[in-house]
Amino acid sequence: MCHIQLAEPPLAAPGTGRLSNDRTERYRSEISIQRAMSEQYPTTEPTTEHPTNETSSGPTDDPSIPAPLTGEHLPQLRATLADASHLLVCLDFDGTLAPIVNDPDAAAPTTENVAALASLAAADSVTTAIVSGRSLVDVRTRVDDPRIYAGNHGLELGWSESLAIHPAARERATRVEVVCETLENVLDPIPNARVENKRLTGTVHVRTVPSGARPVVHRLTRSVVDRLGGDDLKLSPGKRILEIGPDVNWGKGDAVNLIHTQLPDDTVPIYIGDDVTDESAFRSVEPTGIGIRVGGTEPSAASYRVDSPNDVARVLEWLSASGVSLVDPYRDDSHGDRLAVQRDGDQCFDGCPKQWSTSMANE
Numbered sequence: 001m002c003h004i005q006l007a008e009p010p011l012a013a014p015g016t017g018r019l020s021n022d023r024t025e026r027y028r029s030e031i032s033i034q035r036a037m038s039e040q041y042p043t044t045e046p047t048t049e050h051p052t053n054e055t056s057s058g059p060t061d062d063p064s065i066p067a068p069l070t071g072e073h074l075p076q077l078r079a080t081l082a083d084a085s086h087l088l089v090c091l092d093f094d095g096t097l098a099p100i101v102n103d104p105d106a107a108a109p110t111t112e113n114v115a116a117l118a119s120l121a122a123a124d125s126v127t128t129a130i131v132s133g134r135s136l137v138d139v140r141t142r143v144d145d146p147r148i149y150a151g152n153h154g155l156e157l158g159w160s161e162s163l164a165i166h167p168a169a170r171e172r173a174t175r176v177e178v179v180c181e182t183l184e185n186v187l188d189p190i191p192n193a194r195v196e197n198k199r200l201t202g203t204v205h206v207r208t209v210p211s212g213a214r215p216v217v218h219r220l221t222r223s224v225v226d227r228l229g230g231d232d233l234k235l236s237p238g239k240r241i242l243e244i245g246p247d248v249n250w251g252k253g254d255a256v257n258l259i260h261t262q263l264p265d266d267t268v269p270i271y272i273g274d275d276v277t278d279e280s281a282f283r284s285v286e287p288t289g290i291g292i293r294v295g296g297t298e299p300s301a302a303s304y305r306v307d308s309p310n311d312v313a314r315v316l317e318w319l320s321a322s323g324v325s326l327v328d329p330y331r332d333d334s335h336g337d338r339l340a341v342q343r344d345g346d347q348c349f350d351g352c353p354k355q356w357s358t359s360m361a362n363e
């Protein structure tokens, strides 16, 4: 059931500013943000494995059930936006912009989300970001309007031509590779078990694995990660998946925090996501910003809930058509300077030394 009726005026024409796949492949350098990634932002991600069912929510600090987002909440949303000098709109990909499908390669954002996001991304007072569990290169080929991409659950951050990779994730990428290769062999006999190697992390898919075989997949995956990953790697849950990644104190919420700190004072952050790894991002934007959980009825750190990617389009359309007009870019005197920094890809992460190494996208 669709709860929200936020659409008001028609959408503006989709913006330009699309980034080509060539540019994705032409990342030339990497900002070292080790200090920020390893010290400044402690993790809030769950680190324990739990069942990969569709509705698992994992531990959260805030056990309340998000309110279904309806027109009754518009005054509240307007009041929040009226205090903003800028908007940061962060979006998860799978289950948020794109409906969940059996084949991860077939996932695509809905046409309405593509149009609404293009319109929003064209607004000067808005910074859009995709914050995904997919690899940055992968998600960037699937949705190409946002200015910022955080891939592999925030372990890699792309901004203009710049790419930053969490240093510990870089160090442990070889281990992830070995684990993925091993799992491809070990899980080969299990029907429909699939390993997605994302370089900094890996994903074992069980969505179309016969239910009776899923515990075997979990056990084998756990065993391989323990044996070959040691203390360096961890397993995390997702929607019908097991995520393998470096056991570091960094998650989507940390990436959102880092992006937020680069934007003007009085930037209001909005985060929309559907899964357990999005909870740290909800915690990072709430309560001054707006967290919206897509699907499910479980407790969440998000204040609001919508049912589906179709409802996400309604939210983005409303933001583009009405919400953005409430933002006052002159509220913050530093606005002009900060945006100038933001548009310079080589200096986008303010305060981080420019110690770049070859990007993994080019390795």
Ligand SMILES: O=P(O)(O)OC[C@H]1O[C@H](O[C@H]2O[C@H](CO)[C@@H](O)[C@H](O)[C@H]2O)[C@H](O)[C@@H](O)[C@@H]1O
Pocket: 092, 093, 094, 095, 099, 100, 101, 102, 103, 104, 105, 107, 131, 132, 133, 134, 135, 196, 203, 205, 207, 238, 239, 240, 241, 243, 275, 277
């Ligand atoms: O953070 P996200 O952008 O939501 O990415 C999380 C994972 O999404 C993908 O898996 C999920 O979507 C697939 C396609 O709909 C679906 O088949 C799978 O069951 C879902 O878990 C992606 O394949 C993973 O790499 C991401 O980590």
